Every structure is written in structure tokens, then in C-alpha cells.
Amino acid sequence: MLKRSFLPPTLLCLSLLLTACSASQERENYADLAQSELDTVSKSKTSEWQTMDNVAPASYLTDLIQDAQLDNLITNALQANPSLQKTQLTLQASLWSIKSQHGDSLPSVEAGFSGSKSEGSDTSYKASLSISWEADLWQKLAQSEQAAAKSLASDEALYQASRDTLVANVIKTWLAITAKQHAIEIEQKRLALLEANEKLILKRFKNGLGTLEEMDESRTSTSQSKADLIEYKEDLAIEIRNLQLYLGETSLPSFVTNAQYPAVSLSLHDFPQQNLQRRPDLKAAYLAIEAADLSTSVAYKDMLPSISLSATLSESAASPSAALFGSPIWSLLAQITQPLYQGGQLKAAAEIAKLETAQAYQDYRDTLLTAVNEVENTLGQERVLSQQVRHITEALASSQKNLKQYEKKYRTGLVELNDLISAQTTAFDLEAQLDDLIYQHLSNRVDLGLALGLGVKS
Numbered sequence: 001m002l003k004r005s006f007l008p009p010t011l012l013c014l015s016l017l018l019t020a021c022s023a024s025q026e027r028e029n030y031a032d033l034a035q036s037e038l039d040t041v042s043k044s045k046t047s048e049w050q051t052m053d054n055v056a057p058a059s060y061l062t063d064l065i066q067d068a069q070l071d072n073l074i075t076n077a078l079q080a081n082p083s084l085q086k087t088q089l090t091l092q093a094s095l096w097s098i099k100s101q102h103g104d105s106l107p108s109v110e111a112g113f114s115g116s117k118s119e120g121s122d123t124s125y126k127a128s129l130s131i132s133w134e135a136d137l138w139q140k141l142a143q144s145e146q147a148a149a150k151s152l153a154s155d156e157a158l159y160q161a162s163r164d165t166l167v168a169n170v171i172k173t174w175l176a177i178t179a180k181q182h183a184i185e186i187e188q189k190r191l192a193l194l195e196a197n198e199k200l201i202l203k204r205f206k207n208g209l210g211t212l213e214e215m216d217e218s219r220t221s222t223s224q225s226k227a228d229l230i231e232y233k234e235d236l237a238i239e240i241r242n243l244q245l246y247l248g249e250t251s252l253p254s255f256v257t258n259a260q261y262p263a264v265s266l267s268l269h270d271f272p273q274q275n276l277q278r279r280p281d282l283k284a285a286y287l288a289i290e291a292a293d294l295s296t297s298v299a300y301k302d303m304l305p306s307i308s309l310s311a312t313l314s315e316s317a318a319s320p321s322a323a324l325f326g327s328p329i330w331s332l333l334a335q336i337t338q339p340l341y342q343g344g345q346l347k348a349a350a351e352i353a354k355l356e357t358a359q360a361y362q363d364y365r366d367t368l369l370t371a372v373n374e375v376e377n378t379l380g381q382e383r384v385l386s387q388q389v390r391h392i393t394e395a396l397a398s399s400q401k402n403l404k405q406y407e408k409k410y411r412t413g414l415v416e417l418n419d420l421i422s423a424q425t426t427a428f429d430l431e432a433q434l435d436d437l438i439y440q441h442l443s444n445r446v447d448l449g450l451a452l453g454l455g456v457k458s
């Protein structure tokens with residue numbers, strides 16, 4: 001039977017224990033809520049997203065385009081991009097931090113040796129060996145380690161997301177370089193024709209067949225084309241500098257612009273289920289919820305009693321050898337500690353941890369909504385751009401036929417020069433528009449693959 005003097009502290013400890021346990025059990029299971037939301041999105045969107053069945057399947061972003069030069073650029077970017085390398089070093093430091101935290105659950109061993117001398121006495125030496133260990137009764141230390149591991153896994157997923165984004169940017173910039181080169185070539189052809197037209201109009205004007213307005217209009221078009229050509233060349237230089245930035249280089253070694261656009265493959269039809277679970281940012285957000293929930297559990301268990309054990313071996317002697325190899329005196333200490341009052345700090349820490357878990361859940365919902373939005377936007381663009389490419393291709397074909405007819409009629413004197421120039425302008429405008437649409441279509445397919453979490457191999 002407990003003595004009366006021990007009853008109040010004992011009852012208080014039991015009361016705090018029950019309070020902490022009950023509060024811990026009342027927490028919302030945000031991980032289950034997050035999984036439920038993901039399942040709901042997967043069921044509602046699967047049929048909507050199974051719309052592309054006319055292209056080849058792809059499992060990774062690097063499977064979208066088969067090109068040796070691009071593969072080499074991607075490899076260099078993953079190896080040398082400074083931002084990515086910094087993130088990787090941070091992950092390595094976090095891994096060592098977890099290993100350090102793992103030591104909290106293991107016994108701690110310390111050895112000591114000291115010597116002292118005071119006036120009128122001989123030198124004395126003391127050697128000691130102490131072992132201490134905290135019993136993890138409530139799995140608090142284990143859950144702290146698990147929370148750190150979940151946080152590390154979340155950071156690793158974000159690192160993977162950074163890798164995916166980097167590769168997507170390299171591919172899109174590589175495509176953009178081809179697009180800018182095409183724009184330059186189209187504008188050079190336009191400029192050559194405009195300069196030829198300007199000479200023809202000037203000759204006609206000298207012969208009294210043209211007007212001053214026609215000559216001024218021709219010069220205006222030529223100057224405008226020259227200005228556009230300068231802009232396109234700078235746009236190409238910007239894209240090359242962007243690629244250098246992604247590669248972590250100050251120059252591109254032996255880079256050759258592709259003469260034609262490559263084929264970009266992507267198929268949703270062959271995916272087993274479009275549930276977005278391939279996206280690393282969603283994985284990271286979900287792991288962050290689990291890490292926060294474990295931290296909340298630890299915060300509540302900080303209010304529970306803790307048991308620590310320590311053992312010490314010590315020996316004092318007049319010589320170092322005697323102190324080290326003599327007959328040491330041992331002592332053993334077992335201690336139970338129960339937090340009673342800390343100004344509400346422990347309760348506040350637990351409530352803050354609960355709110356941080358709720359915040360992590362809202363972050364997950366925001367990430368999920370963003371993912372759905374990105375997929376639907378890129379799918380919408382896929383449909384629109386496909387139709388635009390088809391229509392503009394037809395328009396360009398008709399325009400080129402029309403231009404040939406105008407050229408024949410102009411040579412026979414059936415149409416004016418202005419009508420021929422107008423037909424030429426329309427053909428060049430459509431050619432430039434079609435090339436830009438093809439680039440946008442290919443770039444959008446890269447974005448769609450990224451939105452679906454294709455990613456790159458680890």
C-alpha cells in the first residue's frame with residue numbers, strides 16, 4: 001500500500017499520463033484524409049485523362065525524345081547544375097543528422113581521466129567510465145527518428161522534383177533553340193524577298209510605273225523585317241545562355257542546332273491509372289504530413305514520465321596506472337522524471353505541432369489541386385494545339401498554292417504587284433505561325449509529362 005505522502009504525486013502523474021494519451025488519440029488522421037482526396041481525384045479524372053491514343057508511350061521524361069545530343073546535355077545538367085548539387089549536399093547533411101539522432105536511443109558511454117595536485121599533498125589521479133541510457137517506454141525517441149526519416153524522404157522527393165524540372169527545362173530550351181533558329185531562317189527568306197521587291201518597286205518608280213507610297217511602304221516592310229531578324233537572333237542567344245545556365249557552364253561545347261524538330265512521344269492510354277502518385281511533389285507533401293504527425297505524437301509524449309539509467313565506474317589513485325587498472329568503485333542510478341510545471345510550454349508545443357500537421361495537410365491539398373490544374377491545362381493545350389497545327393498546316397498549303405497562282409498572274413499582268421506582295425506576306429506569316437505552333441505543341445507535351453510525374457530515373 002502506498003504511503004499517503006506519495007499519493008498526490010502518483011495521482012498527478014497518472015492524470016497527466018491519461019491526459020496526454022487521450023489528447024494524442026483525439027488527433028485527426030490527416031494522412032488518411034490526404035489519401036482519400038487523392039483516391040477521389042483519381043477516380044473522377046481517370047476517364048477524362050485517357051484521351052491520347054495516337055502517340056507512343058513514355059515512362060520517363062528522357063523517353064519523350066530519342067536524341068544522343070540531348071541525352072548528353074541532360075546528363076551534364078544533372079551532374080553539374082549548381083542548384084541541384086547544392087540540394088544534393090543538403091540531403092547528405094540531413095542523412096548524417098538522422099544518423100546522429102539515432103544515437104539518442106542508444107546507450108551513451110563516456111570515459112574520463114584527470115590529475116590534480118594541491119600544496120602539501122601528492123598528485124592524485126582519477127579515472128572514470130560512465131554509461132547512461134534513456135528507456136524509450138513510449139516510443140518517443142523511435143518516433144522522433146521516424147519523423148526525421150519521413151522529413152528526409154520528403155526532401156528527397158523534392159530533390160527528385162527539382163531533377164525532373166531541370167530535365168524538362170533542358171528539353172524545352174533545346175526545342176526552343178531549334179524554334180528560334182527556324183524563326184531566323186524564315187525571316188531571312190522573307191527579308192531577301194522584301195529586298196528583291198524593294199529593288200523592283202524602285203525600278204518601276206524610276207520608269208514611272210509605281211508610286212512614292214509604294215516605295216515607302218516597301219522600305220518600311222524591309223526595315224521592319226531587319227528589326228525582327230535582330231530580335232530573333234537575340235532570342236536565340238538568350239535560349240543558348242539559358243541552356244548554359246541549366247548545364248552549369250559558361251559556354252556550350254560543340255553544340256549543333258537541330259535542323260528539324262524531333263518527335264516527342266507521350267501516351268496516357270498506356271498508363272495503368274492516372275492517379276498522380278508518380279509526382280514527387282505530391283509524395284513530398286504526403287511524407288511531410290506523416291512527419292508532422294509523428295512530431296505531434298512526440299510532443300504529447302514529452303509530457304509523459306521518462307526513465308533513465310546510468311552506471312559509473314571510478315577510481316582515484318596516486319599514479320595513472322593505478323587509477324586506470326585498479327579496483328574501481330561502481331555506482332548505479334535509476335531515475336524517473338515527470339514534467340509537472342513548465343509554464344504551459346509542453347502543452348503549447350503539442351498544440352503547435354497539431355497545427356503544423358494541419359498546415360501540412362493543407363499544403364498537400366494545395367499541391368494536389370495544383371497538380372490537377374497543371375494536368376488539365378496541359379491536356380487542354382494538347383487538344384487546342386493539335387487542332388491549331390492541323391488548321392494552320394491546311395491554311396499554309398492553301399496559301400502556297402494561292403501564291404503560285406498570283407505569281408503566274410503577275411507575270412501575265414493580271415494582278416498588281418501589291419496583290420502579289422500581300423500573298424507573299426500571308427504565306428510567310430503562316431509559315432512562321434505554324435513553326436511556332438509546332439514548337440509550342442512539343443513543349444506542351446514535355447509539360448504534360450512533367451505534370452503527370454514522368455520524371456527522370458533516379
